[in-house]
Amino acid sequence: QSVLTQSPSASGTPGQMVTMSCSGSNSNIGSNYVYWYQLLPGTAPKLLIYKNNQRPSGVPDRFSGSKSGTSASLAISGLRSEDEGDYYCAGWDNSQNGHYVFGTGTRVTVL
């Protein structure tokens, strides 16, 4: 059972914006950076956002991250069919000698 809880699903039509949430606590999101990973069918996870809102080179600016208190969110603007897949928030948790945790995942469907 993950300590980072995500909205289970999100959907939109091409061109729309979708957002998804990630809820944690003071021992993880509240005191550490948030990361977002994209998992498309048959592919390895891909880092989309690091340090709450930074995009690695090559990630389109359609993807944006934010954090407030013990929650974070990911927004995808200009939704495209190739965005359909699973999205996971993640970050360090200071409990139990410190360890990394992934969220429960959000399934994005492009209608």
Place this chain on the structure above:
Amino acid sequence: QVQLQESGPRLVKSSETLSLTCSVSGASIRTFSWTWVRHSADKGLEWIGRLDDSGRGNYNPSLRSRVFMSLDLSDNKFSLKLRSVTAADTAVYYCARDRTVEGTDSWGHGILVTVS
């Protein structure tokens, strides 16, 4: 550009030890941290553990009693051992480079390991 490739048995018997190796090219394992992550349909992504550039391990508390990770500096590889596996350990296992605050930015293709 760093590349990672997982290898090892794809079928492991229940109660035995799962052993995987990750071959790294394009970067020295001496200069980064390295991690193992697994994915299954029912659990999603699950962090297994991380090795820093000194070979010190930090493991998922739920797996800590069964996991061991190590570096092979001579072959630029790192490995994962998971003892006493059960069907719940069936998953796609990924190795990856962990750049700490800059995130886990390079991943292997993944290897499906089935526990029978």
